[in-house]
Structures are given as structure tokens and as C-alpha cells.
Amino acid sequence: MNSSNGSLKVVEQTLNQTQEQLFLLLDPSILTNIQKQFQTFSDPKVLEDIKKQLRPIADPHIFADIKKNLRALGDATTRADVLKQLRPISEAFEAIRVEYLGRKGIFAQMFKELGQLAPDKRAKTGQNLNALKKWVSNALEERHNELKALSEASIIAEEKVDLTLPGVYHSLGHLHLLTQVQQEIESIFLHMGFDVATGPEIESEYYNFEALNIPEDHPAREEWDSFYIDDSHLLRPHTSPVQIRVMEQTDPPVRIICPGRCYRRDTQDATHSPVFHQVELLWVEEGLSLANLKYVIEYFVHEFFGAEYEMRLSGDFFPFTEPSVQVHMRSLGSSDWLELGGAGMVDPAVLAKVGYDPEKVTGFAFGFGIERMAMLRYGIDDIRTFLTNDLRFIEQF
Ligand code: PHE
16 A cells, blocks of 8 residues: 555544544534533533534634645645545534524524523623624634635645646648758848749740740740640740749849649659659849859859759750750769759740840759759659658658
């Protein structure tokens, strides 16, 4: 038996004893007995004797013991149980109050009978009767207050919060690797002075093709022919339409990056996914050249992948850039070049279409795959893992 159980037993014993003693005071025989002695109330000895009989209501220790033992009880649940056991005791006190001091109680009856006493006896008896009534009523009030304090203490003990207990742990999860990578890319370019722009994923043919210098019959459309929603709208296959939307609304200089989801009619395999993410960059201002483009990409590669990477540009073709390049990178000493995406100087025809003067301003742009960058940096060999939501993958990052 542990110490907490031991204390509980002691508390319960004290409670039971008190309860029994109190119930005795409600016994009709003791009530009539007191009433019968009323005639002799002028005798102080009789009064002392009655007080002795009524001791349970006047004993300040009955609760002191309970209180002491209650404090020794360890946990709040046990205290709450004890608190429940106090109820019969307070009910007993209330019953005593009614039986003794109530309108029809024994004191009321004794006061009534006072008138029948001989006048010489009446004064002393009345005085003592009054004193006894006061004594009983004081005793009951004191116990009542003590009992109340005890219940409150128990309630407080029960409600006390233990700040040292460990909290309930709710797993919050974390950002998906793709989101983390996208935010990191955004942060790198934000530091360089670029803004983040976004555009719709359902795009019109105009923004997706015509404005990007890809006329209707141009064979380059084939590469970006994506999922059509209706005759003239499709899920965007690249983020380049955002360039047009921003340039239409802004005068140069323009410095933006546009990260976002893209869709292509690609059959899914380890390196292709019909849904993927790109980050587009566009900088239009007076005096920009391919050298600036190379610097910006190189800076980004070093920031994102590390100083031990090098990059190279090689010729390519995009209808909206001239010249166009392909961007590759590799770790120093490695023989394999890995493709990051396409880039180039914005075609003057594209600038003219949004109302810029291609004789005055030049610009460059690139579009890189976010999944591809994450795969290169973290050594992920299957693009499908980004979408399958396998926690064994997600929780690694
Ligand atoms: N939009 C092109 C693509 O998705 C990439 C690109 C962007 C190329 C900007 C040049 C300039 O393939």
C-alpha cells in the first residue's frame, strides 16, 4: 500500500466517524432528552453536560484532521473523491441546524415553554437558553465556514494545473519539399531585388502562344500543346505567359520571378510528370545583355546549389527569346552536365507586342524546373515521389 492510499484511508475514516457522530445528534431521543432538561437549565452543570453531548458540532479538529490528510493526498482525482464525501457531512450540519435552531426546532419549543416557568426561574433559564442557542448557532456557523473553505481548497487543488507535466503533442507537419525549395528560390531572388509574380494556371492561347511570338501554325506549339479546357484556353505548359501579363501592366524596368504549377502532355516516368513546377525570371531594362543573364544564373546556382557548382550556356531555340540558350550545371570535376532549363534575351517582337520600345530596352528571361532543381540538390531520382505523398519520402525533408 503506498503512502497516498494510506492517507486516503485515514481521511475516509475521519469522515465516516464525523458523519456518524453528527447523525447521532439528530436522533429523536437526544432531542427530547435535551428538551426535557430545559427545566434545569439554570444549572450551569446541566448546560456543560449538553455542550459535551453536542461536541461533534463544536470540535474544531474534525476538519483539521481531514484537511491535514487531504493535503497529503497526491492526485487531484482522489481529492475530488474526498470532496464528494464531504457532502453528507454538510447535509448533516444543515439537518442539525433545522432540528435545533429552525422555526419548529427544539430551541423554538423551549423558548415557547419559557413562559410557563416560575418568574424567578424564568430569567436565569432564559439567559442560559439564549447562551446555549448562541453557542450552538456559532458552532454550526464555524463548521459551515470551515467546510466551505475545505471544499474550495479541494476544488482549487483539483483545478490546479501542473506546468511541469509534458503537454499533449500535436504533430504540426511541415512544408512539402517542393514548397520549401520554391520559397528558398524566391528568397534568393527577393534578395537580389526581384519581385514574385503569379498568373493563372488556366491560360488563354494568346498569353500562352501569340504574345510569346508563337503564331498559330508555328511548329513550336507542338511542344507546349497541353491540356485544353476549351477552344482557346489550356492548362499552361510553362510560366512564360506571366511575363506578358506583368509587362502589359508595368513600364520597364521589370524584375520579376514567377514560380508556379505547369502542365504538359508528358507520359509519366522517372523524369517526366504531366504536372510540375517552374520558376520563370524576367528582367527588362535599358542596357541588359547576355552577360547579365549569365551572371544572374551563375549567382543563383552558387546560392542554391553551392560554390562547388559550375554552369554553362549553350545554343538553343525558343520563339520568345533571341538568342536562346540552354542552361546546364555540374559539380566541379564531374563529367556530366545536367540541364536546368531554357533562357535567352527576350525577343524584340515580344517586347514590341506589350508596347515596350525594343530599341530602348532589352531583357532576358529563363525558365527552370523546380522539381528538377530539388532532384539535383537532394539526389532524388524519381520525379513521381513529389506527388505520391508517401510520408516516408515527405518526412525526410
Ligand atoms: N518557357 C520555356 C519552357 O518552358 C523556358 C524558357 C523561359 C526559355 C524563359 C527561355 C526563357 O521551356
